[in-house]
Amino acid sequence: MNKKTTIYDIAQALNITVSTVSRALSGFPAISEATKKAVTETAKRLNYSPNKLASALKSGKTHTVGVIVPSVQAQFFASIIHCIEDGLKEYGYRIIIYQSNESVDNEINGVRTLLEAQVDGIIASMSLETVNVAHFEEIINQNKPLILFDRVHDALNVPTITLNDFEAGYAATQHLIEMGYKRIAFITTVHQIKIFNNRLRGYKAALADLQLPVLEEHIIYGGLSVVDGELGAEKLLQMNNQPDAIVAGDDFTALGVVNKLKEAGKTPPEVGVIGFANEVFSEYITPNLSTIDQHPAQMGKECAKMFLNMIKQENFYQNVEHIVLNPTVIGRQSTRKI
Amino acid sequence: MNKKTTIYDIAQALNITVSTVSRALSGFPAISEATKKAVTETAKRLNYSPNKLASALKSGKTHTVGVIVPSVQAQFFASIIHCIEDGLKEYGYRIIIYQSNESVDNEINGVRTLLEAQVDGIIASMSLETVNVAHFEEIINQNKPLILFDRVHDALNVPTITLNDFEAGYAATQHLIEMGYKRIAFITTVHQIKIFNNRLRGYKAALADLQLPVLEEHIIYGGLSVVDGELGAEKLLQMNNQPDAIVAGDDFTALGVVNKLKEAGKTPPEVGVIGFANEVFSEYITPNLSTIDQHPAQMGKECAKMFLNMIKQENFYQNVEHIVLNPTVIGRQSTRKI
DNA sequence: CTGAAAGCGCTAACAA
DNA sequence: TTGTTAGCGCTTTCAG
Numbered sequence: 001m002n003k004k005t006t007i008y009d010i011a012q013a014l015n016i017t018v019s020t021v022s023r024a025l026s027g028f029p030a031i032s033e034a035t036k037k038a039v040t041e042t043a044k045r046l047n048y049s050p051n052k053l054a055s056a057l058k059s060g061k062t063h064t065v066g067v068i069v070p071s072v073q074a075q076f077f078a079s080i081i082h083c084i085e086d087g088l089k090e091y092g093y094r095i096i097i098y099q100s101n102e103s104v105d106n107e108i109n110g111v112r113t114l115l116e117a118q119v120d121g122i123i124a125s126m127s128l129e130t131v132n133v134a135h136f137e138e139i140i141n142q143n144k145p146l147i148l149f150d151r152v153h154d155a156l157n158v159p160t161i162t163l164n165d166f167e168a169g170y171a172a173t174q175h176l177i178e179m180g181y182k183r184i185a186f187i188t189t190v191h192q193i194k195i196f197n198n199r200l201r202g203y204k205a206a207l208a209d210l211q212l213p214v215l216e217e218h219i220i221y222g223g224l225s226v227v228d229g230e231l232g233a234e235k236l237l238q239m240n241n242q243p244d245a246i247v248a249g250d251d252f253t254a255l256g257v258v259n260k261l262k263e264a265g266k267t268p269p270e271v272g273v274i275g276f277a278n279e280v281f282s283e284y285i286t287p288n289l290s291t292i293d294q295h296p297a298q299m300g301k302e303c304a305k306m307f308l309n310m311i312k313q314e315n316f317y318q319n320v321e322h323i324v325l326n327p328t329v330i331g332r333q334s335t336r337k338i
Numbered sequence: 339m340n341k342k343t344t345i346y347d348i349a350q351a352l353n354i355t356v357s358t359v360s361r362a363l364s365g366f367p368a369i370s371e372a373t374k375k376a377v378t379e380t381a382k383r384l385n386y387s388p389n390k391l392a393s394a395l396k397s398g399k400t401h402t403v404g405v406i407v408p409s410v411q412a413q414f415f416a417s418i419i420h421c422i423e424d425g426l427k428e429y430g431y432r433i434i435i436y437q438s439n440e441s442v443d444n445e446i447n448g449v450r451t452l453l454e455a456q457v458d459g460i461i462a463s464m465s466l467e468t469v470n471v472a473h474f475e476e477i478i479n480q481n482k483p484l485i486l487f488d489r490v491h492d493a494l495n496v497p498t499i500t501l502n503d504f505e506a507g508y509a510a511t512q513h514l515i516e517m518g519y520k521r522i523a524f525i526t527t528v529h530q531i532k533i534f535n536n537r538l539r540g541y542k543a544a545l546a547d548l549q550l551p552v553l554e555e556h557i558i559y560g561g562l563s564v565v566d567g568e569l570g571a572e573k574l575l576q577m578n579n580q581p582d583a584i585v586a587g588d589d590f591t592a593l594g595v596v597n598k599l600k601e602a603g604k605t606p607p608e609v610g611v612i613g614f615a616n617e618v619f620s621e622y623i624t625p626n627l628s629t630i631d632q633h634p635a636q637m638g639k640e641c642a643k644m645f646l647n648m649i650k651q652e653n654f655y656q657n658v659e660h661i662v663l664n665p666t667v668i669g670r671q672s673t674r675k676i
Numbered sequence: 677c678t679g680a681a682a683g684c685g686c687t688a689a690c691a692a
Numbered sequence: 693t694t695g696t697t698a699g700c701g702c703t704t705t706c707a708g
């Protein structure tokens with residue numbers, strides 16, 4: 001393998017200096033058309049490819065943004081990542097992805113790795129485990145843009161893009177009530193994550209506003225998964241005061257609930273079920289599943305836009321914006337009470 | 339913001355030279371325990387964070403691998419990416435993701451971007467549009483490891499991780515025949531991509547081996563999506579010689595087929611349906627969908643392993659390995675002929 | 677419009 | 693065991 005060609009090779013070939021080559025290549029105005037053309041052609045002829053590493057080292061800008069998510073395997077995050085990458089790509093930014101797998105240690109590692117890679121900023125959604133946020137503060141201390149989405153944290157005074165989770169919980173519950181259900185249960189996670197608490201608050205508020213009692217035994221704390229949904233439904237079915245509808249923490253949990261209800265001969269919409277996230281499968285299962293759309297595509301777009309805005313600012317954290325997206329109820333068969 | 343601390347600051351603080359600091363930090367053996375300890379402590383005290391960019395520029399190794407996929411939104415690729423990242427992480431490599439969105443131009447751009455970012459290697463799956471592979475050859479010319487998975491290309495003499503697609507097509511068809519179906523149609527894409535051709539060959543071979551006729555009119559060339567599945571099924575339902583089972587190009591297409599069959603009162607398994615990819619939803623739709631598992635997790639793991647192996651070699655392309663995974667038939671209700 | 681030269685932060689050969 | 697020094701490839705200030 002012959003060595004990679006650098007601007008030195010181009011300079012040598014044309015008997016000019018590297019600075020001229022550099023300027024010609026980077027569209028510097030005060031350059032004669034002739035030399036610019038000569039440089040461009042020679043670059044192509046020698047198959048020159050710029051070393052962004054060197055320019056990054058010099059300029060301090062890598063044009064790379066770090067993205068930390070629990071896992072790219074969740075539809076919600078995949079969709080967001082897709083849109084972040086798409087939104088940044090046309091402005092010359094690429095993204096490095098780091099998955100926390102819902103572990104704080106991984107997350108801490110991720111922040112460190114990304115900072116060492118000299119990313120120009122970080123866009124993140126926290127792991128379920130994360131309580132202490134010192135690692136995120138380090139990003140701010142290094143005076144780099146940090147943007148949080150969906151799973152955010154109040155202790156961090158940074159821009160956020162979130163869903164109105166209170167409203168999501170409220171709307172889901174209200175939807176069920178409007179469809180005629182009266183004893184509504186709620187399955188959520190044990191983790192003290194803001195978004196789940198907010199949904200729960202929304203649930204309680206909707207019940208209160210519509211004159212229905214809030215029963216603590218109808219709130220199930222567990223995990224979020226198909227299996228957890230089955231477990232939750234089982235518990236609820238064993239109660240004396242059985243619910244006639246269930247709000248499940250996400251669509252997978254809702255799916256588990258649906259399975260268990262079918263088994264028990266109470267196929268939705270006999271007992272109403274609504275989930276969160278509008279996963280791909282929700283539309284296609286039987287009965288198809290009512291859910292709350294969390295607009296991940298829009299969230300991703302806003303993240304990208306927010307980053308691009310931030311780097312234009314003198315002081316990144318001067319006026320910290322908080323964008324809140326509104327959830328949308330998607331009513332399908334699983335809540336269509338006859 | 340005070341400037342970031344570098345090894346110079348540490349050196350100055352301890353009245354030693356940067357080389358000593360560098361050596362102490364990188365675990366160089368010939369260093370006294372005392373200085374090593376002093377350096378480590380001072381580093382921590384000054385909140386030192388290494389600039390990997392500088393070391394990468396110097397050493398020519400970024401410890402970053404570029405990954406190019408059509409889209410992270412497809413479950414299959416998300417799963418592979420997850421496993422690649424996981425497999426490389428513990429060896430100190432991170433990944434940069436580039437999505438082609440099934441466009442060659444994006445893909446060409448992706449290769450260029452990643453090479454300019456000086457990645458240590460690239461792991462890719464080609465876009466549906468890709469015919470010419472000159473951009474991938476550039477990676478080889480730069481003497482960097484290139485690994486292709488799933489959507490590969492014969493013109494490129496590089497390591498590959500693929501599914502045995504012939505076998506996948508064969509097994510899907512055989513499964514239907516074993517379940518008692520006799521007139522089996524096949525919906526595939528118009529794109530001349532090897533994997534789809536191989537599946538088609540497998541389909542034809544299975545029919546031939548089991549003494550069933552191959553009917554050209556039963557092979558539908560279109561796109562792969564829910565809508566395309568509906569269109570394909572519609573065409574097949576209008577024929578005089580209607581099929582009694584359909585192999586669909588992927589699970590989304592299969593889903594469209596199922597929808598249309600339900601509409602026509604021929605709900606599977608009355609007409610059998612099998613897809614490819616084992617998407618999350620396949621298990622949960624009604625009737626739940628038979629499919630071919632393509633083992634994305636294993637594929638991702640193998641990609642990571644292959645890369646780690648390759649960089650150990652003197653000459654990356656000395657003995658090019660081709661790993662072929664075997665598909666697994668997952669038989670569910672949609673092919674359970676009564 | 678172009679050239680000379682310093683330096684981004686780190687590594688490593690060579691010297692001591 | 694530690695210091696000196698050159699340089700990775702590029703940008704940019706200052707001079708011409």
